Amino acid sequence: MEISVQEQLWLLLSQIPEGRFTTYGRLAAMLPGVHARQVARILSQLPEGTQLPWHRVVNSQFKVSDFHGSGEQSERLRTEGLLVSASGRLPKDKVWPDSVL
DNA sequence: ACTGTGACCATCG
């Protein structure tokens, strides 16, 4: 018996520390056979009251998607101490996991 | 099976 893709995603998500973020593509790359679009879809279906840090996931350009116009994602990120630029971009040195140069 | 849609991505101008 193997756990479902979305459960694996939930596990990964729960491990992103406060004040850091990752991307759909990075998460997808950690789950064999999963495409970024599938990650996005799963996140879009999280229940409203969830404790999982869905807001710590942005697109490949490190920008918040700001779906359905609510700036909630940016708000949450700023609350955690992340600097969100005017264009919605996040600092690349706060990506999770660490990208070593 | 076919079509349209979407919290994406890489590439190009």
Add this chain to the structure above:
DNA sequence: GCGATGGCCACAG
């Protein structure tokens, strides 16, 4: 840096 384009994949109608 931006918008358009094609590719991708799961899902609803």
